[in-house]
Amino acid sequence: MSQYDPLIDAASARLGNALRQLGLRVTTAESCTGGGIAEAITRVSGSSGWFDTGFVTYANHSKVRWVGVTEEDLVEFGAVSEPVVRAMAEGALEAADADLAVAVSGIAGPDGGTPDKPVGTVWFAWAVRDQGTTSQCRRIQGNRRDVRAQTVLHGVQGLLAELEKLAANRTV
Structure with missing residues (x-):
């Protein structure tokens, strides 16, 4: 259990409630979290009403095969980059036929960091x-566990922020 679990649980419950109220479906495309965001979303009872597909694309070839990342972007920018994570989110959205997607790619550590992309660097896209x-x-x-847990929390919080924008636009 992580110290972040209560925060993740609360954010996931709020997300589920908002998705249910808006009648929307969400998907995930995850690398460094290994499915942690999908797991957090499905902790909430009734989550089959707003979640049915998530993609764990830990390896680069999985990013290409399942969520539409191009080999060119991986070579030019690396897996932990804005173009790749944006493609992951957009590809997951289409592949899952969802209304909303979150994608994450990062370096959880303790190895794998570089001067340009140190351990703890995480790209998010919604x-x-x-x-x-x-x-x-x-x-x-933080350590690997902390980086992954904080990534899950921030990913879910970002989904909530996107839903708040959608809800505000619907009332205008």
Whole structure:
């Protein structure tokens, strides 16, 4: 159990409630979290009403095969990059026929960091059908478990932020 679990549980419950109220479905495309965001979403009872597919694309060839990342982007930018994570989110959205997607790719450590991309570097992307894609890079501190847990939490919180924007646009 992580110290972040209560925060993840609360955010996941809020996410499920919002998805249910809006009648929307979500998907995930995950690398460094190994399915942790999908697991957090499905901790919530009734989650089959808003979640049915997630992609764990830990290896680069899986990113290409399942969520539409190009070999060219992987070679030019690396797996932990904005173009790759945006493609992951958009590809997952289409492949799962969902309304909303989150994608993450990062370096959880303790190995794998470089001067340009140190351990704790995580790229996030959130894609919303017919609304576009937003992305963000964060440098997360802590050990491997902390980096992964904080990535899950931030990924779910980002989904909530996207849903709040959608809900606000529906009331305008």
